[in-house]
Amino acid sequence: MTERTIPLTNITDDLPCDSAVEVCTPGEGKPESGITRRKFVKNTSGMSAASLLGTAALMTNSDDAHATSEWAEWFQGNYRLMSDEEKQEAVDRLERRYSAEYGKDVTVDTTPAQEGVLFGYALNIQKCIGCRRCVKACVEENNQSRGEAQETEWIRVLKMEKGEFSEAKMGEGYPDDYGIQVGGNAYTAAGVVIEGEHYYEPEKVPEEDSFYMPIACMQCEKPPCVKVCPVRTTYREPDGIVVIDYNWCIGCRMCIGACPYWARRFNWGEPNLPKDQMNPVTHYLGNRPRMKGVVEKCTFCIQRTRKGRYPACVEVCPVGARKFGNLLDPESEVRRVLASKRVFRMKADMNTYPKFFYYVD
Amino acid sequence: MRVLDTGIRRSTSACLRVIRCGVLVLGLTTAATSVAQDCFESRQNASKVTVKESADGQVNVKCSETTGGVLWWGDPYDATVPMGEMPIEADYDHGEAVVKSRTKQLAMFPVCGTACHNGTFPPPNDDKTPRTLTMHTDVVPDATNLQHGRGAIWCLDCHHSETRNHFTDHSGNLIDMNEPQKLCGKCHGPAYRDWRGGLHGKRIGEWASTGKKRWFVCTECHNPHDVQQGERNSGFAQLESEPAPRLPKGLENADHERHHGGH
Structure with missing residues (x-):
């Protein structure tokens, strides 16, 4: 075990939980392995980095899951480079932290491809x-x-006008001002440069x-987002899913600029996820908070x-x-x-080789 | 449930003007939460599902608050029965297939084959001209103008003439009401073939070709008594959509996106 991977989550003692975590009740914060803070500091006093971290944990003056895991997360490696043991530690730490934060049994999965x-x-x-x-099921x-x-x-989901070759539309709407046309036809410039109506709200659909045209991540075989990531936190898994290790992400948003499909979103502020709506079945590379x-x-x-x-959007689609x-x-x-x-x-034409296909009957 | 929701919302906005009716709103809200929540799966006014909590605190489905449609399946196999034997026309999927029982959802089903339709009554019309219905007008508003088959078919081409709680195939054999695919496949060959292969229609459960799936049968998505849907003719009834995404900060409307493209 390297110095960096010392299980900091075990630095807890029998003191009652810190009030920073609302749902914490006496007893919950107790260490599973029985290692108290005192024992921990004693056992690792010879190791410089560990002592530093131990002190840091003491400095935060709390035993709550959030504070300890946050400290440990700063010293966590890139998920791809972690050993199985390190992954397990990270997951244990996250599960404890999320469970305390959301007041339910949260599982963080690491099932590989x-x-x-x-x-x-x-x-x-x-x-x-x-x-x-599908949009709302995905959020759920x-x-x-x-x-x-x-x-x-x-x-x-983009609403686009159906193109048609009709007498009435001859000679109108040729899309020379708008660049690449992806929908409609030469006479009806629908869907020019993948612009459709995003905010449509009729009484009933379809109109x-x-x-x-629903659009999400295309899980490219040659993802431009992966190419530009300066810290290699986003990468393609063997089963074709392009994932992000959120802990290693520095928020530079290069990937957002590189993605031709507008598939990536940035957390400009602290995400708002109500406790009762939180889905407790999570994956480290997926839907964990x-x-x-x-x-x-x-x-x-x-x-x-x-x-x-099946993915949630596949199951929910009513048609x-x-x-x-x-x-x-x-x-x-x-x-x-x-x-x-x-x-x-x-x-x-972008040579991204998406694993997402559109078809018609 | 939907109606009740809308009612509350309306009365809430009215109450903002008349402050003293706050008590009433409170009362209504309590009433709404105590009612078991119902939502629909694919087809509105059909494929109803009631939200229930299992022992481990999980729900079978989560429903949309705005449209009343199912948004999430906790248990994809809830209230399903084995799909049963299907004729082998080709090398189709070999995974376990279940369907939601339709007959269990029909309140009158256990008695309809004996109480009213006893085999001789009501007497079928030999010349295949439908009479005006006195009952079941909620299902078929106008039997003389059936919105299916463009005038070429009538009731007893699908419903068995003597055993009315079953469908009939071309040879007059019985088809169970839980297996409408055997009936619809009589005419809609290409759609049926695609459905058997998983290209048409919907399945939930496991993605593996050998996995366990719940298959949605024809009538869970299409209304057999009104497939034409007027001018749209797409086979689906129109639905209320989920709300649009929030506008970016500082934007008051989405007029900008209507100015692109077509002139």
């Missing part, structure tokens, strides 16, 4: 009715910030003459899909427009879509 699995997603753009249930599942101060949604100053995005619901379950599965399995739903439907990828 399965062998022989490459996740793929297919969306039937002809079926989508623009009801935005992935612990995004909500409320007036900061609202974070990973999926956005006539409209189609809807984020902090101020870090970037987040869709992870194909890594906490669900790594355990075999069944969303399909998900293993691209390496010819029997999977996505592979069947690729085999028998007309498919396109968004901004395929």
